[in-house]
Amino acid sequence: MPRTFLDHLAITAFSLESGTAFVADALGVSPQAGGEHPRMGTHNQLLRLGDTLYLEVIAPNPAAPAPGRPRWFGLDTLGAGSSPALSAWVARSTDIQATAAAAAEPLGPVESMSRGALDWLITIPADGSVPLDGVAPALIEWRADAHPASRMEDRGCALALLELFHPDPDRVSRLLSSLELDAPVSVRRAGPGAAARLVAHIDTPHGRRTL
Template identity: 55%
Template sequence: MPNCQLDHIAITATSLEAGADLVHEALGVRPLPGGEHPRMGTHNLLLRLGESVYLEVIAINPAASSSIGRPRWFGLDSLALDAASRLATWIARTDDIQASLAACSEPLGKVEPMSRGALNWQITVPEDGSLSLGGLAPALIQWEPGAHPASRMPDLGLSLTKLKFFHSEPERVTAMLQSLGMPGTDGLIEVACLSGGQSPYLAAYIDTPSGPRILSGAIL
């Protein structure tokens, strides 16, 4: 049985500036520079949410080559020019990405090597670059041995206390989490039912120096 853990949450945006504005409005702080992903033509901003949990703002890098030979991850190619920034998906950490991928009840794509600066990892990416299960199924990530990236980020006093999954088929989400060996994860994860016709979304509950805040991925 896999033993996956929540690694980070991802905000998709048409630009890093737009994503940073959403984070500042919701949490009262601005994410810090991350780096570039050469294989995907993207770049990011980062914000620590715990010892081994963080928030990522990710967007297409306008300075990167427009021809990367494949769809970008996290559905970035399908974003409209005026699309609102939102909490789009999450990433689950594993020590055996192939076994976790095989065990997952939802299709997550294939395992690919990735890098950002000196960091290297393996991650699952759907071939069409889409968000699995509307963003409620994670990308799986396996970091190279060493300190977790969150431990290298400044601690600005933020902490993720809960990630809530909203879906019209909550039993499907629960089955997916169970297949990854992370049902509930000590209260960090909760699944809620949506009425039919509503798009699935995530909500992150985060303690900040200004009090508890909610970062929602609902499409309005």
């Protein structure tokens, strides 16, 4: 089975404006314009974190028709009062079908998606949730010669570490092992009564910042 690699992080927000402001405030760097996802009724902004890694701010697109299905990354659970948050991450494979079949946790059916000239395959649970209490990755396979991050403006940001906090860290570790993940990702035990969560440590022109 092919190894997987960290592809991108997702900041979910009720509006693209609030999510973009959240990232700009936390990192001192503003994302650049992205595009629209017609099948999901969402749109995004992007921040390069490396040649093959980026941060995505994603939100429902109020100008797009409702998708007739749950949106990805749990976006339909957000209301106007919801705060933007680092809610999901995506792992890249060159054979998404084989990787999904080998995963120790169900990550959802493989679906085709697009944004402008970009096309890819991605796993999306039917209910639009993020698996394993929000810490399991979606899988992606790009249908492109070059990674989209390579075409983004370099604003001096790089991921140092992604931490996955979960009440059952052994379960998370088994999943990452089954994916043969090669990435700066660490699994931590969530404290008593604490919910599962993601924490990203990002080097910026203003020093190391946390999302």
